[in-house]
Amino acid sequence: LQVAELRAAVVVQETDSNLDEESLIDIEDMVSVCAGLVTVDERSQTVSLIHYTTQEYLERTRANWRPDADAAIATSCLTYLLFPVFDVEFLEVDEDSPGERADRQLYPLLDY
Secondary structure, three states, rough: EHHHHHHHHHHHHOOOOOOOOHOOOOHHHHHHHOOOOOOEEEEEEEEEEEEEEHHHHHHHHHHHHHOOOHHHHHHHHHHOOHHHHHHHHHHHHHOOOOOOOOOOOHHHHHHH
């Protein structure tokens, strides 16, 4: 994920109706909490796991850590998509599309 995408994804709560810029967590704080398991490529602004074995371990033990992970991610995605800002007939996702324009800086997950 890109830094902006991760910052947006982790703060969405089921009761939210908008993404508040003030609630976004600094990437440095997220990296610190991950205790060396993730890295940020400063040039591409991509967040990734430090090694493929980290992903293997997390996949193998995820039931112990967060058994409801799939449901939590789905809930966050649906909450995000139901934000009133996206409730328009045509939402411009690129320069050639007609319709209203969403702020991609504030809503970086829009492309998904």
